Amino acid sequence: MQKFEERLLAELKDVVAAQTASAPVDSRTRRARWRWVGLATAAAATAAGLAIGIPVLTGDRAPQANAVVRDPDGSIRIYIRDYRHPEVIASRLRGLGVPAVVDFVPNDKRCRTPRGTVTPNNDRWLVTGEPQQDDGQGPYNRLHPDRIGPGKTLVLEVSFTSFSGGASVAWMFVGTATGSVGPCVLVPAPPKMTRGPNGGVGG
Amino acid sequence: MAKLESGLACISSDTAALEEFYRRHIEAVSRFVARRVRDPHTAADLTAEVFLAAIDSAHTYRPSAGSELGWLYGVARNVVATERRRAARESRAVGRIAGRRLLDAEDIARLEERIDAESAGRHTYEALAEFPEGIRALLELITVDGLTVTEAAAALGIQPVTARVRLHRARKAVRAALSTHSAALAYSKE
Numbered sequence: 109m110q111k112f113e114e115r116l117l118a119e120l121k122d123v124v125a126a127q128t129a130s131a132p133v134d135s136r137t138r139r140a141r142w143r144w145v146g147l148a149t150a151a152a153a154t155a156a157g158l159a160i161g162i163p164v165l166t167g168d169r170a171p172q173a174n175a176v177v178r179d180p181d182g183s184i185r186i187y188i189r190d191y192r193h194p195e196v197i198a199s200r201l202r203g204l205g206v207p208a209v210v211d212f213v214p215n216d217k218r219c220r221t222p223r224g225t226v227t228p229n230n231d232r233w234l235v236t237g238e239p240q241q242d243d244g245q246g247p248y249n250r251l252h253p254d255r256i257g258p259g260k261t262l263v264l265e266v267s268f269t270s271f272s273g274g275a276s277v278a279w280m281f282v283g284t285a286t287g288s289v290g291p292c293v294l295v296p297a298p299p300k301m302t303r304g305p306n307g308g309v310g311g
Numbered sequence: 312m313a314k315l316e317s318g319l320a321c322i323s324s325d326t327a328a329l330e331e332f333y334r335r336h337i338e339a340v341s342r343f344v345a346r347r348v349r350d351p352h353t354a355a356d357l358t359a360e361v362f363l364a365a366i367d368s369a370h371t372y373r374p375s376a377g378s379e380l381g382w383l384y385g386v387a388r389n390v391v392a393t394e395r396r397r398a399a400r401e402s403r404a405v406g407r408i409a410g411r412r413l414l415d416a417e418d419i420a421r422l423e424e425r426i427d428a429e430s431a432g433r434h435t436y437e438a439l440a441e442f443p444e445g446i447r448a449l450l451e452l453i454t455v456d457g458l459t460v461t462e463a464a465a466a467l468g469i470q471p472v473t474a475r476v477r478l479h480r481a482r483k484a485v486r487a488a489l490s491t492h493s494a495a496l497a498y499s500k501e
Contacts, residue, residue, distance in 0.1 A: 123366065203390070
């Protein structure tokens, strides 16, 4: 085989390896290990134009493959368990008919703006968290694709904090784009957007 | 090879099994895609997405239901159909697994050659766009990809008898629309 095919095989093997690295975790343990980002974080992030409502993984839970699951009402559960392959989430959302651009960024960075004609969707509750629900597969955020609007692309920028034994979502930008979305070029995040593993907002 | 006889679920957890599966089918998938798109970048993206979708849904494959390649063509067809619907809404592709990111100039030239080589099948594929979805899906797999009726039925998750009924209904319309390729349909194998 030639170059492209070999490179693609390497990427696919990375995806499978990431899934294989996951270990089953007892749901009771998971339930105890995730919690909701506090209102202080929500206030700070919303002020910065960010959607909030992020279930957070803490502790030593092993990373699992990212997944998206459509429910009968048309909404989609998004499980973020691994911070290496945002393109897998984007691809799986597209498989469900939702055009999406997804990026993972370290806690102290964010994607340089503008990336295109992107509108934040804080007020439309495009993506909501459900802190009281754990379906046995861990916490998730719920996407409401009917609120994206025709011809638009979902834009998710997920900031994560790495720490000993795991990682957690720090904040999530949710928006919709008209037309193309540029690549994510990392730039330093404003201090108030950074958050430590204990949930406190930096800056 | 033995581990694949009972199904394909292992390709989503075993990189060696995945590699075996990938090497067995990359050529067929590449040609399948080249019969449907003209742009090498889109072809690279779709090829990547077909294998990702196969990894995701490998647990659904049952050897008793049909050939591995037939099943994979069913997966690939869903991926391409999704892309076609998306492309109808948007002016350009955005942020997928980025198969195109893996391309260099030589790859692009090689993909263009492959796309050229599959032009006859692609013309047939494009001509089928006017048919109702259920019939089009069946005709695609038979006339564009060369599956038997039974294989195409398995790929689409329908009974062979259902496929034969659809084929019967489609034959007259296809003969009128596709004078060049109707022979392939007339002589399609069970």
